[in-house]
Amino acid sequence: MPLIEFTDHGFYCRAGDFFIDPWRPVSKALITHGHSDHARWGSKSYLCHTDTKPILETRLGPGHYETVGYNEPISINGVNISLHPAAHIIGSSQIRLEHKGEVWVVSGDYKLENDGLSGEFEPVKCHNFISECTFGLPIYQWKPQAQIFSDIQQWVLKNKAAGKSSLLFAYSLGKAQRLLPCLAEVTDRILVHGAVYNVHMALVNAGIKLPEVHRVTPDTPKEWLKGAVVIAPSSAEGTPWMRRFAPLATGVCSGWMAVRGAMRRRNADAGFPLSDHADWDGLLKAIKATEAECVYVTHGFTAAFGRYLNEHGFNAKEVKTEYGDDETEEKSTDVLEKLEE
């Protein structure tokens, strides 16, 4: 029996009797990161990184949460477990399992670039590597964050000069926080949608330092709404909620914006291909660094990516999961985003 089995509840470790990022309720769940498709409701107990806990508590409510830091080995039923930075969002972890000399790494979602908030991606050697491939096609090649930030800043300044508000759509957990230092350089006041605010406060209350934001409420002063700089989840796109910032320009922050067709579909004024996932080169580099004998590819362009790996000296298999991708509109069904308006 391999150390990890692919079941209809998710990745199951029989030796340790626990699941990793299960999509149905189980008794013990290890969680790579706080996004709603990876950390789902209903399990009896959760184990996650210390910084992921406040997110889970906000999203899933009170429950049984255990935490552990990066590179602090623990053991469950004889399986050695450690978490390693995945650099995807705050607290995101690759989970390393070791049992009788067999090593598996479940990467969850990851990226290679250090965004200044989510840590430095750590390559971990293993026999079996489970990798996402959300952007597993060679058309996805990211520009450095600094360059995209500069594009965003210029866009904000241009809108300001034209008397317009800048409304940025970004995933409320991860992308929204990542944007803050960038925006803080061009505005004194960052306004955020309630969904973004909830995540923000959960992180701040847990001691994570972030630039200041202001929640948009019916009491927000009128003069703040003109020429404002605002972060909102994509679920707010096209809703009456947006109107208060008029005249405004909209910008979408997502890796999908690298392709013009996807950008036009969003009907936004600007698209910034800023992603919390590894691009094509990043995926290949990360996989190579693991020196894994077998690579399991999950959510994304699994068929094409898996085939490419197999043709290039890796042993890759496709695994069907129920993870979504946290860079598209579909994700606006996130519970967090539903909390507000």
Add this chain to the structure above:
Amino acid sequence: MRHFAALVAKLGTTTKTNEKLDALVQYFSVADDRDKVWVIAIFSGRRPRRAVNTTQLATYCVELAKLPFWMFDECWHTVGDLAETIALLLPENETAYNERRDDERPLYYYIEQLKRIEKEEEPVRKKFIVESWAELNRSERFVFNKLITGSFRIGVSQKAMVNALAKATSAEASVIAHRISGNWDPGTITFDELTGDEAHATDLSKPYPFYLAYALEDEPASLGNPEDWQVEWKWDGIRGLIIKRQGELFVWSRGEELMTEKFPEYHSLQYLLPDGIALDGEIISLPPAEAGATTFRRPLPFSSLQTRIGRKNVTKKQLQEAPAGFIVYDLLEYEGEDWRSRPLSERRSKLEALMAQWNYTALELSPVVRFEDWEELKTLREQSREMNAEGFMIKKRSSIYQVGRKRGDWWKWKIDPLTIDAVMIYAQKGAGRRSGLYTDYTFAVWDGDKLVPFTKAYSGLTDKEFAQVDAFVKRNSLEKFGPVRTVKPELVFELAFEGIAASNRHKSGVALRFPRMLRWRKDKTVTEINTLEDLKRMLEVYGK
């Protein structure tokens, strides 16, 4: 190339007409004159001939990007556009690019080179393409590739470009529209010749831009007194313009294509028509006139004319089976004088007089529909399908002939489309705006206990609905055939279409005209959809 790439990027991202206009005006005020001529040419569909074919482009690209061909296909499929796929796949060299930035080459350089290499051997062409890719950045590469592969779909209407040019050169929009339509060679004409004052008297073929109508959404009673309006059938062919000047005949179609050669039926008009004349009308299949007959000839259905379109050489058989005629709507030029600013009533009575005098078999005057009140017109409209018409055109008698689509004076009042309920059975990813999503569907109806595919459709749903169907497709795929997925026959749609014809190229035996999704029938299950019998009955009634 930088200015042009920036223009294309701007036009591609903004959805607002006035921002597009601003971007164009801005471009026309900074760009090189030679580049401007090319931009006008490219955006009005006159791109240079294809110097390199798509397979060669793809081959060079996979070589440079070190990728297998199947991966290129996969990417192309996701992106939906070849030029963009290549631009995204090629390795980017920012530093080298920034160093070269100061002596960048203009747009016309690349176009001239593309024309030059057209006649060269393959290695020469390859060398030019590869070197150009190396000196351009990603967004410039995209427009460079577009120059080769053609069709800049950046949502700039002819109207927007005309307005921008009018603004940049402070000329009348209608004058500009007239000037840039027609036959000119962007390789030789200068910007001044194209848009300046003295130009154009020389081009005999220059068409007038069509006046297009909006659909009437309210009841016709909202138009007021019926006596102020002239009503004609809305004929279902190709809008066309016949011009004769200085002994030469020109036949233009919408989309500004010169189609003179395609319709030998019109050739006698070169000798028959007087000089200095322009007739607006419909290119359509008309049965031959019987000797001495004076009644209006009912046109054949559009499917008949379709056999004539897109073919360079017309066969004798086609000429017999689908003879083309021209239903004349309007008189735009007479004795070399532009009549567009005269009222319709005046143009019409002149036209009637001329037509009575001419009596040429290629031409047929569009009859005016007589009616007492709007209620009566409504009843008359029900005869549209019998007439092989799409409904009515309602034109104000006092209207001048305007440029492009305008509200107020001309309206089209179309009959409701034919509809049928069908189930989606195949899905394919769309291109362009919806690339990456499953938006192209094939539909089936029941034939006994089997589902038989009969049409494709890919428009009519909202973005949100497309996203939902896309999610359904991904979850309910049964099989994959290349880019096509077979899906569980579960989603029912009401399809609308404008016409139906017999077809032996389709398994179902029918072909639909302009099929589209009218609504998603979430209230219906696959057992409740229509049958092939139903389609055949429609063919009986409307397909003749």
